[in-house]
Amino acid sequence: MPERLPANLRWGAALLGLLLAAALAAPWISADPARLELDQRLRPPSASHWLGTDALGRDMAARVVHGGRVSLGVGLLAAAFALVIGLPLGALAGYRRGLWDAAVTRLTEAVLCFPVLLLVLALLGLGPSWLHGISDVSRIAIVIGLTGWIPLARYLRGEFIKLGGSAMVLAARASGAGPWRVAVRHVLPSALAPVLVTAAFTVGAAIGLEAALSFLGLGVPPPVPTWGGLLADAREHIERGWWLAAFPGAALFVTVLACNLVGEGLRDLLDPRRGRP
Amino acid sequence: MLTLFFVTLVVCCLIRLAPGEPLGAGPEEEIGMRVSAAARAELRALYHLDQPPHRQYGLWLSDLLRGDLGRSFHDRRPVAERIGERLGVTVALNVLSLLLALAVALPLGLLAALRPGSTFDRLAGGASYLLYAVPVFWAGLLLQIVCYGRLDWLPLAGLRSPESEYLGPAGRFLDLAAHFVLPVLCLSYGSLAYLSRFVRATLIENAAGESWRAARARGLSLASVLVRHGLRQAGVPLLTLASLLLPGLVGGSVIVETVFAIPGLGRLFVESAFQRDMPVLLGLTLLSGAATLLGILLADLAYAVVDPRVRRA
Amino acid sequence: MRDSWRAGSLIAALLLQALAACGAERESPGATSPVTVRALLSQDPPSLSLLGKPDHNSEIVATQITDSLVQYDDRLELLPRVAESYEFSDGGRTLVFRLRPGVRWHDGRPVTAADVIFSVEQARDPAVENRTFAPQFADLVSLETPDERTIRARYSRPARGALEAWRLPLLPRHLAQRGAELLTGSYARHPVGCGPFRFVRYRPGEEIVLEANDDYWDGRPHIDRLVFVIYPDQRTAFQALRARDLDIMVASPDLWHEARLSAAATRPESFVYYRLNLWQIGWNMDGSNPFFADARVRRALLLALDRGQFIERIAHGLGRPGVTSFHPDLVWTDATIEPLPYDPGQAGRLLELAGWSPAARGVRERAGRRFRFRLMIGDSSQGIVDEMAAWLQQSWARVGIEVEIEKLEWRQFRERRLAHEFEATMAGLSFTPNPDQFELYHSSARDAGFNYGGLRDPEVDRLLESGRAADDPVARRQIYFGLQQRLHELQPIACLIHFATPVLHDPRLRGVVPSPIDHWRTTRGPREWRWVEDLAGG
DSSP: OOSSOOHHHHHHHHHHHHHHHHHHTHHHHSOOTTOOOTTSTTOOSOSSSTTOBOTTSOBHHHHHHHHHHHHHHHHHHHHHHHHHHHHHHHHHHHHHOHHHHHHHHHHHHHHHHSOHHHHHHIIIIISOGGGGGSOHHHHHHHHHHHHHHHHHHHHHHHHHHHHHTSHHHHHHHHTTOOHHHHIIIIIHHHHHHHHHHHHHHHHHHHHHHHHHHHHTTOSOOTTOOOHHHHHHHHHHTTTTOTHHHHHHHHHHHHHHHHHHHHHHHHHHHHOTTOSOO | OHHHHHHHHHHHHHHHHSSSOSSSOOSOOBTTOOOOHHHHHHHHHHTTTTSOHHHHHHHHHHHHHTTOOOBOTTTOOBHHHHHHHHHHHHHHHHHHHHHHHHHHHHHHHHHHHHSTTSHHHHHHHHHHHHHHHSOHHHHHHHHIIIIIIISOOSOOSSSSOGGGGGSOHHHHHHHHHHHHHHHHHHHHHHHHHHHHHHHHHHHHHHHTSHHHHHHHHTTOOHHHHIIIIIHHHHHHHHHHHHHHTTTHHHHTTHHHHHHTTOOOHHHHHHHHHHHTOHHHHHHHHHHHHHHHHHHHHHHHHHHHHHOHHHHHO | OHHHHHHHHHHHHHHHHHHHHHHHTTSOOOSSSOOEEEEEESSOOSOSSSSSSOOHHHHHHHHHHOOOSEEEOTTOOEEESSEEEEEEEGGGTEEEEEEOTTOBOTTSOBOOHHHHHHHHHHHHOGGGOOTTTGGGGTTEEEEEOSSTTEEEEEESSOOTTHHHHTTOOOOOTTTSOOTHHHHHSHHHHSOOOSSSEEEEEEETTTEEEEEEOTTOTTOOOSSSEEEEEEOSOHHHHHHHHHTTSOOEEEOOHHHHHHHHHSOTTTOOEEEEEEOSEEEEEEEOOSSSSSSTTSHHHHHHHHHTOOHHHHHHHTSTTOEEEOOSSSOTTSTTSOTTOOOOOOOHHHHHHHHHHTTOEEOGGGOEEETTEEOEEEEEEEOOSOHHHHHHHHHHHHHHHHTTOEEEEEEEOHHHHHHHHHTTOOSEEEEEEEOOSOOOOHHHHOTTHHHHSSOTTOOOOHHHHHHHHHHHHOOSHHHHHHHHHHHHHHHHHHOSEEEEEEEEEEEEEOTTEEOOOOOSSOSSSSTTSGGGOEEOSOTTOO
16 A cells, blocks of 8 residues: 555545535535525625526525535435445446346346336336435436446456456465455455546436436426536526636536546556556 | 346336326316316226326336337327437437547647647646536527528528428438538537547556556557557547437437527436426437446457456456 | 457547537537427327317317318307408308318418318218218218319208318318228328428327428418427426426426526416316205205305416416306407306305204214215326315315215216216316307216316206307397306306416417317418517617
């Protein structure tokens, strides 16, 4: 283990930590995002409203910060689901091969063939009423997790196949180590590396899907703000308020950046072969 | 193949379980618009809604085996016709955007991997994340405002200009091409960003690998090693990932199609889901499933061809 | 190597030229090309068969392609069109039409009584799924044609409103198929009518092209072509309008406001009018919830809303507070009834009287139950719906009521509403000019009609029934006035706001006449539109 953590991991983790802290602390540090002030509509950033107001006079700073709770929640939850489902399945398929591989491959094919949008619509609106008990956030996260695990699993499977026959592993097996121990200690770290990068993108993808749903009118109902919803609203007023899109957009960008820095940083950390060629 | 039928069966049940029927008006409801109970019963029978889901599915399946995809509930036109008239456009859009994404992602990732940590690498990375974070409906609008509103270089939306009927075949082709530029750009930039980072990651990882060190030890420059070995090694997982983007063929382009008023399968899919148009949805699922399986097959083939170790395994 | 460079640059040059040409041709067409008006359609119509599965979009197209026996003018008077005259007799149970001579289908054949009978038969066939006209012929007993130009319709009971049904689009018997085949056959791909415009082509998802009918009996339209362009996204359409690629569209209040702020060079012409629709909240009064069975509570909830401010600030003034579900512009409406004012103090008092007192965290309570309910909304592409929801939440929070918004996909929304599984719903409602709102309020209409909230008031029932039976228009008017007074007391549905319809169009397009139904389907529709190149002139 290197003495200093890789630079991008440090930066990424710091950014992500800051975002998470802001999101968690939202109710205490910001104004009420649902508060309408009809005579303060579409005001540019000022002393009283740091990030301006939206079309209903709501404070943008509050909406962006509270929006982070939902959007970050969706993103991280979705990535977590995807990892939890995808990693074991991919590892099993790639390492054990045989029946496991066949089963997992069939499963991935079935899920891939399934129209994602239909799944989204089904879970969001068409489901039984008990499903409405689960918050909208979780539902979107579940959907993305249920479909987003496939690239992770497939990639991990490929890596396990490749590395399973490598010299390092053969040597470890020859020295008497059990198959699982070999898998975890030798194969997993290097196989995991690019997977983490993919997982980081899953966070961005989840938030993006939420934005798309808001655009189509299926997003989280009011008054809960989400970055995707804010961006969809901003489209209506594009000529009268640059701040309506700029700040949620910037928040989204910073999140994607942070997650990817963390992903790449973790990869740099875990990959024993890292370093310049 | 079994997978496909399983998936279509699930879709059928899902639609039937969903509240709401294909009958009944859309969001507009006018006082005075009422169907009598008898008429309603007749319509339900016409649409096989009085049968349980598996029976309805069975009917669909038997029609399918005779080559008939059935008729849409929405406008009673044959499903094959409704899908067929949009298929070409959607395929063209998706294939072009995939090609564009690959064409840009490969060199970009390559150049970034050449000098990891350099300014270029950081800039490319930052640009990729920025691109990835911009939602498609925003990018579309911005492109429209700039390329159409301000600069007047490209058409706004749709597939052809009104004057195109007065142009000759060459003119019409160019007109169509012009209409494709912005939608293809919008469809591709997200996967472009993602793929370029992926290429970079794979190349850097492989750079420390055994075959590379051996090649370098033989005196080859980093660049040529990257191109010869790296491309090949990166190419395969890249293809795999690209093939995973294929399922987006049916549903993924709906936002682009909405913003650019393109009559494609994405919009058809969303509209049919809202209208509970079972035959069309089943037809689309079949199509997207077939395309997905084809993509996976191609990717696996490519994998086996390029990587001998997989062939052995 | 050099050859391919040259080839490449040649292609590039051609491309640029072609693109430049595409751009240049967007200026006004020359004297030889046809005068074309491009209008926005938000979605493909479900069927072009003119009668099958109609929705608003398909009716807009249908009324251009074909005519009907009678049609509204812009003041909603029914004028005889293909019918030269009509006459009621036998106490209103018989209606006789005389057809106008010289009305022809687009293929030249004359329109006969047989065509009219055919059209009615198709409209009443369940397989054609005509929800608009089929119910209106429910009381029709028989149709006869004593000769080629006369139609005699007999009804089971007298109803003056029967005339409205004869706005039915007419179909040619010799070309259109019957029943289910009407929707699937060749006619639906190429409809032929007797109207001011003839069908040219339909490109699904793109456009519907119509051209002027030179032989139209009432005079050729002034424009040469009418093209319906299908853009699902309003903002895309707006950009096209500003660049003169689109000539007329219905906009949202925000786009209308933005249009008016544009620079004079690109500013579209705009006007605003009121259609027969209303945004309302339906309360579930059947006792499944403890809130809305009490008329005081329903009244209080409306008193707590500052609708004037919402209309002014959010809708840019494009609306009027609703009073009852009788549209302000109709002759049946009692104009003396005032909309409920904004009076949160009175709202609070009424709530107290009903037993709801302020409690912890500012939310009212009664017998331990908090005043917290779910407002169900159908998802819609109109941004204003979300804004209204947020405004409602805040307004009611101020009087101590907590509201949760439940946004459902449209068909699911309808299912839940039909099954009465809701506490309150918010939706738009469209009307025909017919004052008979039986289906909205009669106690029998809870399951078969639109009375989702389950209103059961004997006086309302009585007024509705006598309104239906009344012959004398003066007496009828009095009955409906009484009905409105009673409804205003009871507030079974909260008539929130009548939103105005903003229309944006190219300044060179003249003669667009609005009416309470829309600016398309009257006798003063696109047939009277004109395109004026020289703006300095008239």
